[in-house]
Amino acid sequence: MWTIPNILTTLRVFLIPIFVIVYFLDWQWAHQTAALLFWLAAITDWFDGYLARRLGQTTAFGAFFDPVADKLIVCAALLMIIHHYDTVWITVSAILLMSREIFVSALREWMAESGKSAEVRVSFIGKAKTMAQMLALIGLLSELEVFMGIPIYWVTLGKILLAIATVLSVWSMLLYLKAAWKHLVAE
Template identity: 45%
Template structure:
């Protein structure tokens, strides 16, 4: 159960409070340290999944912890960034991204209960969204870096791109789940009949 992929996922959860503390430390190096911690967490997000598949070490614990760790770090980072820059410019994409994560998580849980979890599995579009989201957040964390204000502006632009991709991917998930949501024949029933 406590294999390396699961330990990396657990490390990602442990890094959440470390990130928050570093973000609020009033020191010239704090934004760099916070961005580094966030980047390390994003890297473990890719690495734990890769290792689990490569070494065939997937487990129920890992399947549960991985999405929790991902959403926890992203949601906390977005909340502290919004607190640091409470303009509507930031509030809109943050609201969209967090709202989408809650909606899709609930949808996946419900689809799993009716045996149709595969219909809302992570898509290629979802992966592109995640990359845009992670890069944007990292750039936004470097809000007062030596690189200049353009870094923050690029971060905001990427956050809007991530928000648009977020809505787009959510629409695909809802469309795939719609037969079940509308009370028609479930996807699981259809697959059983075709088998």
């Protein structure tokens, strides 16, 4: 069970309270450090999947725990940006993103129990949504618009990417629902 990919996934879960605590610390670079920790967690998500396939270390525990770890850290970050930015459109985007994750997870579980999991496999749109979402959250958590006197507009880019992630999220959810619909309405 304790393969390198599973250790990385577990590390990602342990990073959640650390990155949340760091974000709320009262020091100048707290938000940027928390964004860096979130980025590190996002990178471990890519590495654990890559290493599991490359090293032949895929496990049932990893297949279960990896998506759970992803959803936990993303939901924590979404709640933090809702709290910090306190705007309707960020709140609506975050709610749509979290709702989609719950919906698609439940749909995949149901389809797997029905022996139809291949019909709701991760799609390119889902992967693009994840990439846009992770980059958006890093930018919004960091709050950086200027770095060492150079305008970088990370927050502005984060807001744009969050909107893109939200659209891709709803789109991919509808595609998964379409793929599963005939099984959901079958008697």
